[in-house]
Amino acid sequence: MNITIKLYATLGDYLPLEARRNNRLVMQVGDDTTVTDVIAPLNMPEKLVHLVLVNGHFVPPAARNTRKLTEGDVLAIWPPIAGG
Amino acid sequence: MAWTRKYLRINLTAGTVKVENLNMQWANDYLGQRGLATKYFVEEVDPKIDPLSPDNKMIFTTGPLTGTMASTGGRYSVVTKGPLTGAIACSNSGGYFGAELKFAGWDMIIVEGKSPKPVYLSIADDKVEIKDAAHLWGKTVWQTEEIIKKTHQDPLVRVSSIGRAGENGVLYACIVNDLHRAAGRSGVGTVMGSKNLKAIAVRGTKGVGNIRDPKAFMKVTYEKKKVLADNAVTGQGLPTYGTQVLMNVINEIGALPTRNHRDVQFESASKISAEAMHEKRPDGKSHLVTNQACFGCTIACGRISKLDEKHFTVKNNPQYWGASGGLEYEAAWALGAANGVGDLEALQYVNMLCNEDGFDPISFGATVGAAMELYELGLIKQEDIGFDAPFGSAEALVKMGEMTARGEGFGKLLGLGSKRLCDKYGRGDLSMSVKGQEFPAYDSRGIQGIGLAYATSNRGACHLRGYTVASEVLGIPVKTDPLTTDGKPELVKAFQDATSVFDSSGVCVFTTFAWTLADLQPQLAAALEGDWSMDKLNLMGERIWNMERQFNNAAGFTGKDDNLPPRLTTEPAKTGPAKGLVNGLATMLPEYYRIRGWDTEGRPTAETTKRLGL
Numbered sequence A: 001m002n003i004t005i006k007l008y009a010t011l012g013d014y015l016p017l018e019a020r021r022n023n024r025l026v027m028q029v030g031d032d033t034t035v036t037d038v039i040a041p042l043n044m045p046e047k048l049v050h051l052v053l054v055n056g057h058f059v060p061p062a063a064r065n066t067r068k069l070t071e072g073d074v075l076a077i078w079p080p081i082a083g084g
Numbered sequence B: 001m002a003w004t005r006k007y008l009r010i011n012l013t014a015g016t017v018k019v020e021n022l023n024m025q026w027a028n029d030y031l032g033q034r035g036l037a038t039k040y041f042v043e044e045v046d047p048k049i050d051p052l053s054p055d056n057k058m059i060f061t062t063g064p065l066t067g068t069m070a071s072t073g074g075r076y077s078v079v080t081k082g083p084l085t086g087a088i089a090c091s092n093s094g095g096y097f098g099a100e101l102k103f104a105g106w107d108m109i110i111v112e113g114k115s116p117k118p119v120y121l122s123i124a125d126d127k128v129e130i131k132d133a134a135h136l137w138g139k140t141v142w143q144t145e146e147i148i149k150k151t152h153q154d155p156l157v158r159v160s161s162i163g164r165a166g167e168n169g170v171l172y173a174c175i176v177n178d179l180h181r182a183a184g185r186s187g188v189g190t191v192m193g194s195k196n197l198k199a200i201a202v203r204g205t206k207g208v209g210n211i212r213d214p215k216a217f218m219k220v221t222y223e224k225k226k227v228l229a230d231n232a233v234t235g236q237g238l239p240t241y242g243t244q245v246l247m248n249v250i251n252e253i254g255a256l257p258t259r260n261h262r263d264v265q266f267e268s269a270s271k272i273s274a275e276a277m278h279e280k281r282p283d284g285k286s287h288l289v290t291n292q293a294c295f296g297c298t299i300a301c302g303r304i305s306k307l308d309e310k311h312f313t314v315k316n317n318p319q320y321w322g323a324s325g326g327l328e329y330e331a332a333w334a335l336g337a338a339n340g341v342g343d344l345e346a347l348q349y350v351n352m353l354c355n356e357d358g359f360d361p362i363s364f365g366a367t368v369g370a371a372m373e374l375y376e377l378g379l380i381k382q383e384d385i386g387f388d389a390p391f392g393s394a395e396a397l398v399k400m401g402e403m404t405a406r407g408e409g410f411g412k413l414l415g416l417g418s419k420r421l422c423d424k425y426g427r428g429d430l431s432m433s434v435k436g437q438e439f440p441a442y443d444s445r446g447i448q449g450i451g452l453a454y455a456t457s458n459r460g461a462c463h464l465r466g467y468t469v470a471s472e473v474l475g476i477p478v479k480t481d482p483l484t485t486d487g488k489p490e491l492v493k494a495f496q497d498a499t500s501v502f503d504s505s506g507v508c509v510f511t512t513f514a515w516t517l518a519d520l521q522p523q524l525a526a527a528l529e530g531d532w533s534m535d536k537l538n539l540m541g542e543r544i545w546n547m548e549r550q551f552n553n554a555a556g557f558t559g560k561d562d563n564l565p566p567r568l569t570t571e572p573a574k575t576g577p578a579k580g581l582v583n584g585l586a587t588m589l590p591e592y593y594r595i596r597g598w599d600t601e602g603r604p605t606a607e608t609t610k611r612l613g614l
Ligand code: SF4
Pocket: B072, B094, B095, B292, B293, B294, B295, B297, B298, B299, B300, B301, B302, B508, B509, B510, B511
């Protein structure tokens, strides 16, 4: 199945070069893939994987191992950031 | 004591300058800046006065940490009755002006009356003069600052001034200092214009020497700077990406108000985001040039950008080719998503107009959004404006910006804000505002708590009076669910009270992404004589909030004004995580009144005012 991963701010550097401009990459993953399964191979420092959203909904750190993705899901991640 | 214990009273009607001693009992109860100046204001000004009459006063005020070595200790505020809302107004600015005022030896300047002709105030330490400003009237902020520096033959004089917007009665005119730092909201610049006061120029050479325990203060401010540096948000996130990093986040969670809040997600959000500002343009350069800090700030969230010289907005206007302030998130949202405009260069150009002529990009952008909706509904006609103005038109946005800056044609109407504009066309419901002041960049259907914060903000819709987005979206200090109303009244109250103390201290509210009151407390305790316990600060925050509320109630506001436009409470969000949701204000408000110790009409009870010493 296809999912989209979006990495923002400094995490953009962990995307393949061609995907950096839009901060997004469409990936093919197997059934039962969890959020952690997608994040782990990207080798991002753990403390930078801060705000994790699936389809805009927050996934708490403790749920990342078990939260399964489905076709068309959008996984978006930010390092610690704020504004106002 | 880091107060200078002295302030200036300037009567513009009589043309007099007086030096007065700070009421130290009030300083003990209200700290400084927002709290202390509001105390002076409510004691001296009848809440019912017309904000643009000579009876209104305005107080330029520093906090006890302004000008000290506490990180971000450069803030000042302007307290007055706001013409956009009719409520208490208190607008906070950074840059260097606040610290300079302190260095000159003054905690505050109280401005009264109205000058018969344009003047500016010149302060060089103890030498304070009201000077003729006939040659400055009609000039922009940028021209005014340059002329004053030349006249004084001193590039280090710090200038806070109004542009043409403040002179022309734009009801959301700002006071701008250091070219692009602004006391931005509620029309404090309009009040300045109504007094014929063009600018305040300050040069201070005295420093801030009156710290209670300088050694302890140096030690604790050093430790607290380390907290900011070690924190991923204040140490890396804000300096690298600025507030603009929020654009994609808020869009993703479905809370980016788009096209006058018709939608909650903007298809072009990524094009106007912090990430886009870092990317290379067709001209080979990136929009962002560098970050910039205000006085004494170790965060440095400010953005400095340069426009593409070939862009339609500036190709014939080389005066806009230099590096200049922006874009910050709020301005990028208001000028962009709120109108459906996804042209980053156009947004920065209009943002420059806002800085150059001193008007609030939030209220301006949101008013353009309302005008575009009225245009699409056929209520405003092409001939009313002089051109087409559909959502998404960068050309229309730019023309409207230029007309508002100059006070020309339809720009005069835009300058009155969305409430008066929408009322004129019989659709007051389309003004996305509370108490007449436009919303900032968060849709309260996707972030429930911020809806309550907007509805109850003492200066009209505002995110900086209680930034629950920190908790509801960013997880600071703890993550809460943005889609529920549960626990939000307590959250809103806690943010509002703590922010009141930060705003009264002289430091920037952005420190609160890493600091809590417990980090500010030891800095105050080392700097100031007296008891500065956490209990005292907590109570003080609540006292300041209630004092502002009492002023508004006496000015004629009631619980009915703690409201949101019907769009947000009856039209569900169309997409994203909040799809199907409206804001649950009716659920939150009674509980909020209860925990505030207010009656069902939103009035502090006798017991509450007694407990708070009001
Ligand atoms: S954090 Fe940003 S706004 Fe606050 S003082 Fe620093 S540079 Fe200025």
